Amino acid sequence: MTDRMRLNLFTMNSVEHVSVGSWRLPGDQSHRYSDREYWTDVARTAERGGFDAVFFADVRGIYDVYSDDRETAVEKAVQTPSNDPAYLIPAMAEVTDDLGFAVTKSTSYNHPYQLAREFSTLDHLTDGRVAFNIVTSYLESAAANLGYDDRMDHDERYDRADEFMDVLYKLFEDSWDDDAVVRDRESGVFTDPEKVSAIDHEGEHFEIPGPHGAEPSPQRTPVLYQAGSSDRGREFAAEHAEAVFVSQPSVEAVEDYVADLRERAADHGRDPDSLAFFPGIVPIVGETEEVAEAKYDAYTDAIDTEGVLALLSGFVDMDLSDLDPDQKLEHIETEAIQGVVNAFTANDDRDWTVREVAEFAGLGTTSPVVVGTPEQVADEFQYWFEDVGVDGFNVKEVARPDSLRDFVDLVVPELRERGLLRDEYDGETLRETTFGRRGLPDGHPGSR
Numbered sequence: 001m002t003d004r005m006r007l008n009l010f011t012m013n014s015v016e017h018v019s020v021g022s023w024r025l026p027g028d029q030s031h032r033y034s035d036r037e038y039w040t041d042v043a044r045t046a047e048r049g050g051f052d053a054v055f056f057a058d059v060r061g062i063y064d065v066y067s068d069d070r071e072t073a074v075e076k077a078v079q080t081p082s083n084d085p086a087y088l089i090p091a092m093a094e095v096t097d098d099l100g101f102a103v104t105k106s107t108s109y110n111h112p113y114q115l116a117r118e119f120s121t122l123d124h125l126t127d128g129r130v131a132f133n134i135v136t137s138y139l140e141s142a143a144a145n146l147g148y149d150d151r152m153d154h155d156e157r158y159d160r161a162d163e164f165m166d167v168l169y170k171l172f173e174d175s176w177d178d179d180a181v182v183r184d185r186e187s188g189v190f191t192d193p194e195k196v197s198a199i200d201h202e203g204e205h206f207e208i209p210g211p212h213g214a215e216p217s218p219q220r221t222p223v224l225y226q227a228g229s230s231d232r233g234r235e236f237a238a239e240h241a242e243a244v245f246v247s248q249p250s251v252e253a254v255e256d257y258v259a260d261l262r263e264r265a266a267d268h269g270r271d272p273d274s275l276a277f278f279p280g281i282v283p284i285v286g287e288t289e290e291v292a293e294a295k296y297d298a299y300t301d302a303i304d305t306e307g308v309l310a311l312l313s314g315f316v317d318m319d320l321s322d323l324d325p326d327q328k329l330e331h332i333e334t335e336a337i338q339g340v341v342n343a344f345t346a347n348d349d350r351d352w353t354v355r356e357v358a359e360f361a362g363l364g365t366t367s368p369v370v371v372g373t374p375e376q377v378a379d380e381f382q383y384w385f386e387d388v389g390v391d392g393f394n395v396k397e398v399a400r401p402d403s404l405r406d407f408v409d410l411v412v413p414e415l416r417e418r419g420l421l422r423d424e425y426d427g428e429t430l431r432e433t434t435f436g437r438r439g440l441p442d443g444h445p446g447s448r
């Protein structure tokens with residue numbers, strides 16, 4: 001789809017995201033996640049590296065599946081404590097001009113009328129630089145804390161998400177005409193009431209008359225990201241996502257996933273090429289191979305295997321403390337994140353033991369780890385971009401913020417030298433800088 005590589009920094013407003021134990025590395029700054037200046041520095045560095053966006057994962061609930069208690073997760077800072085990412089965005093936008101911000105929000109535990117207002121506000125405040133990573137949430141502990149007896153079933157969560165998106169499109173795209181706000185001091189008309197419509201949504205989960213309370217923001221609908229990989233999750237992504245976060249551990253699995261989603265998008269009446277694909281990747285780079293290897297060794301030593309198992313137990317909703325570490329991981333159908341299970345059990349090329357999964361997943365869960373000089377790391381990025389056909393990457397950090405700085409100082413110049421990465425941003429909104437279009441693509445259900 002693209003002629004140049006897209007980059008997102010994949011991070012979380014918490015101590016640990018997906019490299020559990022890395023907060024112990026010398027000089028690591030993860031503990032400063034609640035410090036505004038940590039994030040404004042991240043924003044400046046990401047923009048210097050031509051990143052499209054900083055992509056914030058987020059979770060509701062606590063990782064209490066492992067050993068059937070929360071002790072490991074709390075002790076080892078497994079995505080707890082964490083703060084809400086949305087509130088960081090205005091501060092990060094203030095110190096940047098073009099960088100975008102993808103915010104993860106759950107369709108299971110938000111109300112669409114309320115979330116539409118929050119995203120419109122962020123889109124106004126950032127001059128159109130916001131994306132919505134649509135998730136359905138997977139932890140049982142979130143349901144309990146948010147007033148539900150049980151977590152909704154996996155596919156039912158996606159049904160609610162479908163209707164949730166339908167409401168958002170009506171609020172963002174249909175409720176206010178472009179020229180509704182007239183601001184005519186003389187006549188005293190700020191907004192022409194004829195140009196603001198109710199949405200009168202009546203569905204299975206929501207009854208929402210509207211209209212939207214916010215006037216149209218630069219992008220109206222934020223850029224839409226999604227990461228589902230179960231059958232139902234893929235259907236949802238094929239219908240709604242503009243960009244998909246791919247989480248598959250082998251090239252073949254990524255190729256199959258991309259082909260499958262493009263086919264499903266076409267079935268939904270969309271241009272299959274309007275969907276962009278971003279695998280996660282963990283670059284570990286040094287000026288020489290020795291330096292890179294030394295970093296890799298230090299990062300691997302810092303992995304907290306028990307913490308990783310606590311994280312994965314939440315991802316797959318299965319207590320991995322029950323299993324013999326040398327036991328092969330069997331395929332299961334989970335009510336949580338099917339894609340993480342599939343990543344380790346649905347490929348023919350390898351059988352993974354529990355111990356191997358914990359060790360591999362310690363540096364970024366299911367994503368490939370690339371270790372080497374700037375040229376070697378750039379080779380790998382180029383290979384995925386040109387030969388495998390992905391559009392960009394969600395770059396995962398291990399040491400914070402050193403991994404990002406290393407990447408921007410060492411790999412970005414090499415990618416630019418090769419003409420793979422832009423030198424300057426083009427376009428005003430995030431959708432323009434990432435996709436070269438102003439609105440949702442034709443054939444998308446939210447397209448006006």
Ligand SMILES: Cc1cc2nc3c(=O)[nH]c(=O)nc-3n(C[C@H](O)[C@H](O)[C@H](O)COP(=O)(O)O)c2cc1C
Nearest residue numbers: 057058135136137227228229230233247337338339
């Ligand atoms: C790579 C990846 C990243 C994800 N990030 C988040 C996240 O930050 N927050 C969240 O609640 N869910 C996250 N999810 C969960 C998905 O959005 C989705 O709700 C879940 O995977 C269930 O769908 P599936 O079974 O189709 O994969 C992520 C999933 C994957 C595969």
